[in-house]
Amino acid sequence: MAEAAVQTLDISPVGRVEGDLDVRVDIADGVVVNAWTQAELFRGFEIILRDKDPQAGLVVTPRACGICGASHLTCAAWALDTAWGTTVPRNAILARNLGQLAESLQSLPRHHYGLFMIDYTNKAYSGSRYYEEAVKRWSPFTGSHYEAGVTISGRPVEIYALLGGQWPHSSYMVPGGVMSAPTLTDVTRAWSILEHFRRNWMEPMWLGCSLERYEEIKSYEDFLAWLDERPEHANSDLGLFWRMSLDIGLDKYGKGLGKYVTWGYLPHEDKYNHPTIEGRNAAVIMKSGVYDGKTDSHKLMDQSFTREDTLHAWYDEAGPVHPFDRTTRPISKNDLDHNGKYSWSTAVAHVDNGRLEAGPLARQLVAGGTHGESFQWRDPLLLDMYKKLGGASVLLRHFARMHEGVKIYREMERVLRELRLGDEWYIKPKEKDGRGWGATEAIRGALCHWIEVKDGKIKNYQMIAPTTWNVGPRAETGERGPIEEALIGTPIKDQHDPVEVGHVARSYDSCLVCTVHAHDAKTGAELARFRTA
Helix, strand or coil: CCCCCEEEEEEECCCCCCCCEEEEEEEECCEEEEEEEEECCCCCHHHHHCCCCCCHHHHHHHHHCCCCHHHHHHHHHHHHHHHHCCCCCHHHHHHHHHHHHHHHHHHHHHHHHHHHHHHHHCHHHCCCCCHHHHHHHHCCCCCHHHHHHHHHCCCHHHHHHHHHCCCCCCCCEECCEECCCCCHHHHHHHHHHHHHHHHHHHHHHHHCCCHHHHCCCCCHHHHHHHHHHCHHHHCCHHHHHHHHHHHCCCCCCCCCCCCEEECCEEECCCCCCCCCCCCCCCCEEECCEEECCCCCCEECCCHHHEEEECCCECECCCCCECHHHCCCCECCCCCCCCCCCCECCCEEEECCCECCECCHHHHHHHHCCCCCCCCCCCCCHHHHHHHHCCCCCHHHHHHHHHHHHHHHHHHHHHHHHHCCCCCCCECCCCCCCEEEEEEEEECCEEEEEEEEEECCEEEEEEEECHHHHHHCCCCCCCCCCHHHHHHCCCECCCCCCCHHHHHHHHHCCCCCCCEEEEEECCCCCEEEEEECC
8 A cells, every 4th residue: 555645844934923943844645754843943041141130030031922021020030039048038939929910810801802712713613503693703902802812911010010110021029028018908909900800701701600619619520510500611611612612623632742741830938038949849838840641640740850862953052961060052053953952942852751841731740649748739620630531632622721810819819818918028138149940830831040149240141931841842762852753643633723733832831933834844835824813
């Protein structure tokens, strides 16, 4: 029997917001059989910060992203806290957590409506029984829920601005605490904003029920019962997303590596007042971990296990190495060679477990484990779904993001209750040389900064973002990156409009741009060019 002809598609760029990601896929018999993800944009923050004042990272790194600057600021502050051996008051820990939570909460509707659900209005799904309603709700700019969701997404960062004076790119977190002390008026206003977010969007539109009712869901069977319980549940954005995703087959592809990582996040206000690298795992509210896809096989994630591999990246460096040992030497002549170097992203791996997927699904699978401290969050739902549905998919990866919104909201409520306005917010640290590490979970996944201070200046600064974990090229071992692996097996119904590739990439919330065009890599002929909104 003749072997199926392989067709190569280059899709450049894939995405709708921030950063240039190119994807190459080989297709045989209408299915992706090989894939490469290429990060096209070099930023060079590590080089910019070299030899600067140690606190420069507090100003520079939040500019790494226009949507998750608070997460970078969080990492930069904790990295210096651990390097300098600071004392951080409980109010400051709460204020840092509140800012990051507010930023994460705003990102949920922005990604859902502005990036992900737009694809459900693609003409490829016109045969779905849910298509007409999808177009009515989720069409870009004109969809009723698109407009409401994008508009409401601006409200949580008003809380951030109460703490930092502005959003994005605030630098209110500093070693030893925060630079501003909220007033009772600020806290009252924050409560009002949260309540508006809940009453006007999260309950009536996102969930179709109260937060309390949704929180009763603990298993896959509970979720299915909830879905059928009331029309409001089935017709909520979450309910319609689930039903249409099954109808158009998004539960059938996007599996990925089946291995997951989270740094854990939100240091507890009474357990991380004297932060150290070694003490963080026992002090975070959402626990860290590595899950290898096997039943109850969870273990803590230690930063010492991190390795960056530059074999297929445009850097002239040895590897794999720990970030403390990186030198960040970019190659000026970055020729594209899919058998050699083809990306600005490094291949990040765990020294024992290899490549790992980061993001909300990873966080929720780790949250389902029985490891960790008694005070840390445990949520069995996604782990139960993962096992009963046969692993990850585009459907489950995005559902994890939607599910997490309730937890983020509830933790913001708890933080506001815990603030003690008369207590201290900052304790001046003593600057010194040393190494530090700060980690968190941006909404997209595992983020961390490493800093080495010598002679009062930054000797080395390294950052690994969620998209670095997920979009990295092949490793020295030949193992594909998470998105590369998730693309394998993806059905492509129309090579002129490969919407399925977008589904997989956007299920990771990779930060990308706004125009997609495809061409046949063998002939150079352009197959299609279209705007994705």
